[in-house]
Amino acid sequence: MRDAVTSLIKNYDIAGRYFDRNAIDSLKSYFESGTARVYAAGVINGNAAAIVKEAGLKLFEELPELIRPGGNAYTTRRYAACLRDMDYYLRYATYALVAGNMDVLDERVLQGLRETYNSLSVPIGPTVRGIQIMKDIVKEQVAAAGVANTSIVDEPFDYITRELSEQDI
Numbered sequence: 522m523r524d525a526v527t528s529l530i531k532n533y534d535i536a537g538r539y540f541d542r543n544a545i546d547s548l549k550s551y552f553e554s555g556t557a558r559v560y561a562a563g564v565i566n567g568n569a570a571a572i573v574k575e576a577g578l579k580l581f582e583e584l585p586e587l588i589r590p591g592g593n594a595y596t597t598r599r600y601a602a603c604l605r606d607m608d609y610y611l612r613y614a615t616y617a618l619v620a621g622n623m624d625v626l627d628e629r630v631l632q633g634l635r636e637t638y639n640s641l642s643v644p645i646g647p648t649v650r651g652i653q654i655m656k657d658i659v660k661e662q663v664a665a666a667g668v669a670n671t672s673i674v675d676e677p678f679d680y681i682t683r684e685l686s687e688q689d690i
């Protein structure tokens with residue numbers, strides 16, 4: 522598992538090079554956004570259960586067929602599994618946000634996920650929609666808490682949705 526700093530060190534060490542201008546710029550931007558990242562993580566941490574609940578309600582309001590007979594989130598067991606998955610995405614997105622690196626998502630969340638979803642007929646499109654709804658809720662809350670640049674919040678959520686949506690070759 523890597524963060525913005527360790528991944529940079531790894532790349533430069535492999536090449537046996539000192540940090541160049543690009544490396545310094547990327548370190549600067551990581552450290553300059555550091556306070557906002559930690560602050561955003563605090564906001565998420567304080568509201569995680571409510572964020573997941575609200576995102577779930579919005580998702581099922583938008584796509585009510587998911588929780589009707591025949592829908593993948595129909596039955597309390599599968600409804601709960603769906604919200605639990607949303608909670609995983611939120612928690613791991615927070616880790617990646619603080620790390621400034623998406624490695625933790627590859628390693629702990631995305632590996633084999635599409636295959637699992639396909640084998641259980643968990644629909645990817647609606648899952649992606651749920652993740653995007655969560656992102657919007659988080660951004661609103663982070664902005665309301667006074668963080669000016671909420672664009673840092675996009676990256677982990679967009680990364681998960683992009684990787685999850687990628688077509689099999």
Ligand SMILES: CCC1=C(C)/C(=C/C2=NC(=C\c3[nH]c(/C=C4\NC(=O)[C@H](C)[C@H]4CC)c(C)c3CCC(=O)O)/C(CCC(=O)O)=C2C)NC1=O
Pocket residue numbers: 587592593594599600602603604606607609610629630634637641643644647648651
């Ligand atoms: C930390 C990394 C991690 C992830 C990401 C993870 C996901 C994950 N979601 C699963 C199931 C599931 N996932 C969903 C999710 C949904 N169904 C829908 O219709 C919605 C669109 C969506 C919610 C947004 C459902 C309903 C199941 C249960 C499917 C079944 O058992 O039939 C399963 C199968 C095993 C189980 O039920 O626990 C896994 C492994 N597990 C992990 O350890």
